[in-house]
Amino acid sequence: MNMTIRSWLPLVLAGALALLSGCSTVLPRNPLPVGLEAVAQVPGIAEARFWGDDIPPQIERRIREMSDKAIQSDYPALYGRPHNYLAISGGGSDGAYGAGILIGWSEAGDRPQFQLVTGVSTGALIAPFAFLGPAYDDVLREVYTTTATEDILRPRNWLSIPFSDSAADSTPLLEMIRKHVDDEVIEAIGVEHRKGRRLFIGTTDLDHMRPRVWDIGAIAASGQPGARDLVHKIMLASASIPGAFPPVRINVQARGHVYDELHVDGGTTAQVFVYPAAIDWRELMERLDVPGEANIFVIRNSALDPHPEEVEPNLVSIAGRSISSLIRTQGIGDLYMIYMLTVRDGGSYHLAYIPEDFDLQPQEPFDKAYMNELFDLGWRQGRDGYPWKAYPPGWVHRAH
Numbered sequence: 001m002n003m004t005i006r007s008w009l010p011l012v013l014a015g016a017l018a019l020l021s022g023c024s025t026v027l028p029r030n031p032l033p034v035g036l037e038a039v040a041q042v043p044g045i046a047e048a049r050f051w052g053d054d055i056p057p058q059i060e061r062r063i064r065e066m067s068d069k070a071i072q073s074d075y076p077a078l079y080g081r082p083h084n085y086l087a088i089s090g091g092g093s094d095g096a097y098g099a100g101i102l103i104g105w106s107e108a109g110d111r112p113q114f115q116l117v118t119g120v121s122t123g124a125l126i127a128p129f130a131f132l133g134p135a136y137d138d139v140l141r142e143v144y145t146t147t148a149t150e151d152i153l154r155p156r157n158w159l160s161i162p163f164s165d166s167a168a169d170s171t172p173l174l175e176m177i178r179k180h181v182d183d184e185v186i187e188a189i190g191v192e193h194r195k196g197r198r199l200f201i202g203t204t205d206l207d208h209m210r211p212r213v214w215d216i217g218a219i220a221a222s223g224q225p226g227a228r229d230l231v232h233k234i235m236l237a238s239a240s241i242p243g244a245f246p247p248v249r250i251n252v253q254a255r256g257h258v259y260d261e262l263h264v265d266g267g268t269t270a271q272v273f274v275y276p277a278a279i280d281w282r283e284l285m286e287r288l289d290v291p292g293e294a295n296i297f298v299i300r301n302s303a304l305d306p307h308p309e310e311v312e313p314n315l316v317s318i319a320g321r322s323i324s325s326l327i328r329t330q331g332i333g334d335l336y337m338i339y340m341l342t343v344r345d346g347g348s349y350h351l352a353y354i355p356e357d358f359d360l361q362p363q364e365p366f367d368k369a370y371m372n373e374l375f376d377l378g379w380r381q382g383r384d385g386y387p388w389k390a391y392p393p394g395w396v397h398r399a400h
Contacts, residue, residue, distance in 0.1 A: 151173075
């Protein structure tokens, strides 16, 4: 979700009105019945996902049951190596900043290979290419410096909105995802997954109001028909702002029957994440014989400082300012959560975010001129050695 909410608000409000409408031309659902969520799986890919607020059973099982020899064999990219993790937040067009940092970091020559990469919303669009490394920097540059609003969404006719599930059609975004995340990218992700590296993308399961984390590498490596299309759906869902974009239906199977789930923007439940708090990460690090502490890099594609402005007493101004406040404070809370997990698990925290003195405002949801300015700022900072923050904003650190 984007901190520059004013440019999105007409779409969001129109979508909200559509959801409140009594009539609909949206296709009927076959929702997963309550009580079957624990056994529901993506057909043919048992380990495709887990809840973002609970311990992943597949990870817990491996920690408890695998022998040291099996761990060394199955996770060569993780075992006995220093660990670097990258978490990329939502932020809409502000994702240009994170893309710029990564490309500048590549040019600086010290960008590590990440054992774990996570992405939410616009971060979900960046994450596969950040995961695959500098060889895909040209894709990031193209997406975040040449894209305009018409490349992302197609506004619906105002007369049809009350009978729809959103104010805009996200088909252009899906087409862009399909173009860049092709068979070659899917295969490359699968290869890295087999080495033990992990690529996670977050969505929000609307039926359960809970975060879902999708193991993109497991899906890519599964060899199942439709794996590529599922990855595309997940990326689209993670970036689908409720009301503005339609939710994405993902089919699951439970007790021999096929049902559908509705997934939307991962930022609805978490602006950025690394791993669920329920995981005993220290134990996992010990089993992997990781030397030293893990470096956790967090790119928050947003400014964190509040920007005072006079609010007009009308619906758009009041709603826009309120939603912006909600997104900002939720995002800061997520940064605190990651910091506390880092401290608990003996890691090293590194945070990047848009500086306060960048005051350019976009004129539309995906303003090409705005994105290029923001990309160039991130690129220069990454190239010159980004001044990563060791604490979340407002944290009082006392040396012992």
